[in-house]
Amino acid sequence: MALKVVIGLEMHCELNTKTKVFSKSLNNYNDIPNSSVTAIDLAFPGTLPIVNKEAVKKAIKMALCLNCKIPEELIFDRKNYYYPDVPKNYQITQNTKPIGLNGKINVEVNNELVPITIHDIHLEEDTASLDHYFDYSLIDYNRSGVPLLEIVTDPCIYSPEAAVAFLEHLRNIYKYTDCSEADTKKGQIRCDVNVSLKEENATELGTKVEVKNVNSFSNVYAAILYEIKRQTELIEAGKNNEIIQETRRWDEESGATIRMREKVESIDYKYYVDPNIPKIKIEKEWIEEIKSEIPLLPLERKTKYIEDYNLSSYDAGVLVKTKEVSDYFEECLELGMNPKEASNWITSQIMGYINKYDIEITDIFLTPKRLLKIINFLNNNTISSKQAKELFFLVLEEKEEPEVLIKKYGIEQIVNNEELLAIIQNIVDNNQSQIEEYKAGKTKVFDYFIGMIMKETKGKANPVKVKEILLSKLK
Amino acid sequence: MIKKLNNKIKNKEISSDDLVKEAITKAEKSQKKLNAFVTIIKDAKEVKSNNLLSGIPVAIKDNFSTKDILSTGSSNTLKDYIPYFDATAIKKIKAAGAVIIGKTALDELGMGGTGLMAATGPVKNPWNINKITGGSSSGSAAAVAAGIVPYALGTDTGDSIRIPAAHCGIVGYKPTYGMVSRFGVFAFASSLDTVGVLCTSVEDAAIVIDQIKGKDEYDMTSWNSENINLLASLDGNVKNKKLFYIKEICDINNYEEKTNELIKTLEEFNKTIEKCQELGIKVEEVSFDQKLLDSIYPTYLTITSAEATSNMSNLTGIIFGPRGKGNTIDEMMKDHRTRGFSSLIKRRFVIGSYVLQKENQERYLFASAKIRHLIVNKMNELFNEFDGLILPASSEPASNINGDRSAHLRTEQYLAIGNFGGYPSITIPSGFVNDMPIGINITGKIKDDANILNIAYALEKKLGYKNQTAKGWE
Structure with missing residues (x-):
């Protein structure tokens, strides 16, 4: 009996707004604990939420990128539950009318476009971060109230590769649109993964297991693989009834998912519309304005690179893999570089260098302007191609202008x-x-x-x- | 009263210092008998400013956040809470030069309509200390009625300003929802909570709200009222204004239990209607669906319990308020809340949790929202035709502290209509029944505060209870 995995994802990502979603505290990552908090974030009596327009704008932008339907009015709901990471003991989120509904995007998986449908996108507030120690816990409220966008897919993903490709694609869109730094290392992205197995031709979905709070894409991949294996083994052993609807968590150390609680439905969050936030009409003109600000997204850029610049699909793919690299490339073009030449430099030399040292292209001293200088020296025969490579590394290492280094090391060609x-x-x-x-x-x-x-x-x-x-x- | 005091200060007939000291002394002296204050600020001093309110003492309901001053909401869950920020209304009133001399007791966190549910014990009526003040702005009403302060700030979620005002023979004004910022006011039911004032004249009510109203960047439900000047709108010209009263509420034949107080209250109400007519106001009787009227209290109870349950979830004693005992955070919260809240509040939380449960929302929460909508729609229709609704503020004068109040519950709740629609609503004293004051209430359409206040202003003159305070409680 052939089994098919069905995956649904919930991706939470912190938006990079200046201030928090319902207060005027700065939305600062990496601050001193409890330094970016106001009375509102701590739910002091009498405080009220103020919706951050920038957060709503970015949420709408993402919803548009994912081709979602935007509601006519903005509504926030309260999700009621007692836990110390939410000082109000309810989280403001969107349940009645999420900011985006019924979206769809295509994601490239092994050179094939795979459609992924979005159930909904909702804007909510992040919770405080808790650090648990042996006999006490510490709470940092800096994260409390940071705008968090949750993107929920339908159960429409059929492989761990597609799941990760989708997440990477989304992370890219966040960066391309400047809606988020989308840095998993900073805990800005957290995923819940729903995994079920069914027989290949079955029309009904199997029992869904939710793996909560997975904090990196490689862990998403590993968690899915683990669940496929675990559930397959149970089914093959005839123990289908041991696959129950439950919430598990990914344990990085043991490389396994571990049961947290059974029956997700038993928690009643008592959602209801937050009376402190009046319904706000979302004007069509505003949506259009936001739409006009969306830059070309990765797949669109890739097509452009292939069609307009005659780059190979592979090279174009490397160039759009991150917004930073793609922006670097485009800056090179703006400076008048030959696309093919710029692409070669970036995809071979520069990518090799930044991958080796695990840094970002924006971190290197060799800006497009300096790269252009090297290319110009090469093209007017001042230096040889071998010297150009040498100069390339010297600029990166010594952080000096190419012309200075040429003098310093006498890297001129003998053409006399x-x-x-x-x-x-x-x-x-x-x-x-x-x-x-x-x-x-x-x-x-x-x-x-x-x-x-x-x-x-x-x-x-x-x-x-x-x-x-x-x-x-x-x- | 405020203008008079302001003139006296200006003419140096009296200093603000003397006024404030006198108020503090009176407040302290009153405590044994009235128990109106949670905190008396003995070193309160004038802050110079050029304003009608400058140098004049004021009392504040204890559910306003007041910087560096104990703010308990009359709840043990906040019995040691000293906020580090002022509510917007407090900021504004301080900026106007008002001198806060004390924080007044309320039915715990605004819940309850008697004045008997404050953590500091029952508040007593200055007209007769065996009687209740009504609530929840009980201490504020008592302090004004006793002549301790010329005015006090209160809040109104169902009738919490307008009932105690009636029971204490003073003016109680709840402006349109959102006219005064709620920022810093301890939330009871956010969709109904309104900041207002208790005082002894319509003019004073206008002066105070003119000072504290306005759009606030910290309250999304507040709105810009720059074009409204309440004080300037009081010209007393009410000829051809149109009021209506609801037949089902004002007809004695509609009541099963025809108590002596009820009969007299309705008789007094009819006299008031005649006075309105003498002023040239047209008053008509309108029949209102009895089913809707009967639904007001359950609807109010459902909405307020649901919102309060969620709003008050922040009271855990973890970040502020006294820490509960326990080995885990859950135990600490449980202990804090079990010991901190009165049984009345806990009962409301049970109701609130029940109606918020997913399987019950349709039947209770959504049904209540629908009824609220129906009532508001009907009222809005009537307000297209009439300037306002006039009703007895309560069906009877204040009851005995030790009396049974369950029979009153139904009739007392009509004023919640004002909160359902966010309407401006004002109670003014209109006479006496069995030696206790009673009031009438006028409610108008949204943002039409100036018109409603002007009608009340004209009627106040006609009725003759302006600047009335209780004597003899001392």
Whole structure:
């Protein structure tokens, strides 16, 4: 019996607004604990939520990117539950009318476009972060009230690869639209993963298991694989009834999912519309304005790179993988670089470098302007391509302008004919026996001479000219 | 009263210092008999400013957040809570130079209509200390009626300003919802909570609300009322204004239990109607669906219990308020709440949790919302034709502290119509029944506060109870 996995995702991502979603505290990551809090974040008596327009705007932007339907009015609901990470003991979220409904996007999985449908997108407030110790816990309310966007897919994903591709794609959109830093390392993204198995042709979904609070994409992948294995083994052993609707968590240390609680439905969050926030009409003009601010998204950029610049699908794919790289590339083009040339530099040299050191392209000293300088030196024969690579690393390492480094290290090509003639003549004169061999038909010796010349000039000789002169000498 | 005091200060007949000291002394002296205050601020001093309210003492209901001053909401869950910020209304009144001399007791967190549910014990009526004040703005009403302060701030969720005003023979004004910011007011039921004033004249009510109203960036439900000047609108010209009263409420034949007080109250009401007519106001009788009227109390109870249950979830004793005992955070919260809340509030929480449960929402919460809607629609229709609704503020004068109040519950709740629709609503004293004051209430359409106040202003003159305070309680 062939089993098919069905996955649904809930991705929570913190928006990068200036202030929190319902208060004027700064939305600062990485601050001193409990430094970015106001009376509202701590639910002091009499405090009221103030909806942050920027957060709503970014939520609408994301909803538009995912082709969701935007409601006519903005409504927030209270989700009532007692837990110390929510000082009000209710979380303001959207239940009645989420900011986005019924969306759909295509995601590239193994060079194929896979459609993923979005159930809803809702804007809510993040909770405080808790650190549990042996006999006490610490609460940091900095995160309390940070705008959090939750994107919920339908159960429409059929492989762990597609799940991760979708998440990566979303992270990209967050960055492309500047709605979030979308940094998993900073805990800005958290995922809930719903996994069920069914027989290949079954129309009904199997029993759903929810793995909560998975904090990285690799863990999402691992958690899905683990659940597939665990559930498959149970089914194959005839223990289908042991797959129950439950909430589990991913335990990174043991590489397994662990049961948290059974029957998700038994929690009644007593949702109801928050009376402190009046219904706000979402004007069509505003939606249009937001729409007009959405930049070209990864897949659109990729198509453009392939069609307009004749780049390979692979290279275009590498370039759009992150917004930073794609922006770097586009800046190069704005500076007048040849797209193919810029692409080659970025996809081979630069990507190699930033991947090796695990840094961002925005962190390197070699800006597009400096890259252009190197390319110009190369194209006007000031330096050789080998020297260009050398200069490339020097700029990265020493953080100096290319022209300064050229001077500092004397990385100029010898293009002067007379100078080269003298050097080559000298070598030819001192290697008569090799000349005999060459003339006898051992053409390999040619490379030996090139090597000698380059050694003598410390690689500064222009290879085209060297070849030209050497050939004439060997005739 | 406020204008008079302001003139006296200006003319140096009296200093603000003397006024404030006198108020503090009176407040302290009154405590044994009236028990109106949670806190008396003995070192309260004038802050100079050029305003009608400058240097004049005021008392504040204890559910307003007052910076550096104990603010308990008359609840043990907040018995040690000293806020670090002022409510917007407090900020504004301080900026106007008002001198806060004390915080007044209320039915715990605004819940209850008697004045008997404050953590500091029952508040007593200055007209007769064996009688209740009504609530929940009980201490504020008592302090004004006793002549301790010329005015006090209160809040009104169902009738919490307008009932105690009636029982204490003073003016109680609940402006249109959102006219005064709720920021810093301890939430009871957010969709109904309104900041207002208790005082002894319509003019004073206008002066005070003019000072504290306005759009507030900290309250999304507040609105811009720059174009409204209540004081300037009081011209007393009410000829051809149209009021209506509801037949089912005002007809004695509609009541099964025809108590002596009820009969007299309705007789007094009819006299008031005649006076309205003498002023040139047209008053008509309108019949209102009895079923809707009967639904007011259950609807009010459902909405307020649901909202209060959620609003008051922040009272856990973890971040503020006295810490509960226990080994886990859950135990600590449970202990704090079990010991902190009165049985009345706990009962409301049980109701609130019940109606908020997913399977019950349709039947209770949504049904209540629908009824609220029906009532408001009907009222809005009537307000297209009439300037306002006039009713007896309560069906009887204040009852005995030790008396049975269950029979009154139904009739007392009509004023909640004003909160359902967010309407401006004002109670003014209209006479006496069995030596206790009674009041009438006028409610008008949203944002039409100036018109409603002007009608009350004209009627007040005609009725002759302006600046009335209780004598003899001392």
